[in-house]
């Protein structure tokens with residue numbers, strides 16, 4: 342920004358009525374262009390999430406690993422953008438530490454802590470300390486930090502009514518509890534007052550007893566009770582990985598449930614996923630598992646197209662599937678009008694029949710209303726996304742994007758590292774979804790030979 346007394350670098354040329362822009366280095370203009378492009382790309386998310394409620398939950402591990410200040414800065418930014426933020430924290434390692442200091446043994450049964458009076462005292466101490474640390478982190482306001490002018494007020498209280506787990510398999514869990522009720526109306530009042538609501542994993546029974554709760558139970562119960570837009574777990578693992586150890590960025594709740602039941606997840610990740618699914622079953626549209634090890638992970642997950650963790654979506658993605666030979670007619674019906682007007686290259690029935698296994702389709706009520714194909718170039722580890730089409734009566738509802746993601750998933754599963762697309766009319770759609778302009782000589786050699794120079798298609802590339 343210009344200092345008030347500096348000369349105005351933009352002046353109106355009296356003769357031509359145009360502006361002379363100040364000269365600037367290439368670095369400056371690249372930086373400006375990137376900044377503006379980035380800010381504009383974030384704008385739709387800002388509009389979409391304004392006044393929505395996000396429940397963000399993290400375990401005591403995030404605190405132990407020194408992530409608290411950065412997490413709170415990111416959450417303060419969410420709140421500044423008009424998102425209603427509820428923070429739920431855990432305290433497992435801190436309770437362990439308290440028990441260790443008092444030389445008390447931890448007792449677990451079926452991976453659940455048995456909280457006797459001494460362990461309850463440790464839980465109160467550990468939670469009190471973390472709560473104060475979080476309040477302190479939200480109170481920062483030093484100039485030249487992301488918290489400058491944030492002026493955040495944190496509200497916490499006895500929002501959770503708990504009941505005892507009781508006696509299970511002959512073991513009395515004593516002061517270990519489960520959530521019975523969330524005081525959603527009071528939390529809403531605090532959120533309406535623009536406070537960040539902070540909830541510890543402790544609950545109270547009508548008899549005035551305190552109970553040690555599972556952070557994940559509290560977070561999913563709160564998200565459900567508030568009809569939150571998102572439940573975000575900031576976790577110590579990378580998210581959910583596929584059999585090639587690649588991050589699964591998006592899952593439907595049925596496929597996430599199948600993953601959970603496969604028993605292949607680590608106990609920690611499975612615990613988070615179980616509660617993410619529980620929140621989704623209770624009506625929360627999206628749950629996210631985001632590694633807290635990534636600086637700014639919550640921001641990247643919320644404001645970038647692909648995110649950095651695993652998103653579990655309530656929506657049924659089940660109607661999407663790989664094509665079979667029976668789909669050839671439906672695919673032809675979809676793409677023929679676009680072949681005729683020149684949007685797509687003409688393929689013809691014979692070619693589609695031969696290449697049917699390259700296609701993914703979206704079907705609803707027995708009718709195909711979207712398709713896309715993946716042509717793999719395994720030596721170069723590159724794939725081509727081709728023939729992406731959504732029926733005109735179903736456009737604008739996100740199916741094009743779902744098909745693109747499906748092709749991305751298939752490409753990743755094949756070990757491909759990049760995806761390209763050739764397009765004459767849809768470049769902006771792809772640019773908005775993470776593709777960047779590229780040149781013909783960046784295509785695999787075989788594909789370069791087949792490039793139709795008279796079509797002048799734009800080449801766009803996306804790193805997977």
Ligand SMILES: CC(C)(COP(=O)(O)OP(=O)(O)OC[C@H]1O[C@@H](n2cnc3c(N)ncnc32)[C@H](O)[C@@H]1OP(=O)(O)O)[C@@H](O)C(=O)NCCC(=O)NCCS
Nearest residue numbers: 729730731736737738739740741742763764766767769770
């Ligand atoms: C491109 C296409 C697949 C998108 O499918 P879709 O289901 O409508 O896509 P989504 O719902 O995920 O996205 C819709 C958004 O894309 C925008 N969009 C649609 N066509 C676009 C284009 N040609 N260029 C830029 N944006 C476009 C819509 O305006 C809408 O934007 P909004 O959400 O800001 O309102 C579909 O428009 C289509 O079949 N087009 C004709 C075939 C084609 O061009 N395929 C690409 C061949 S390479």
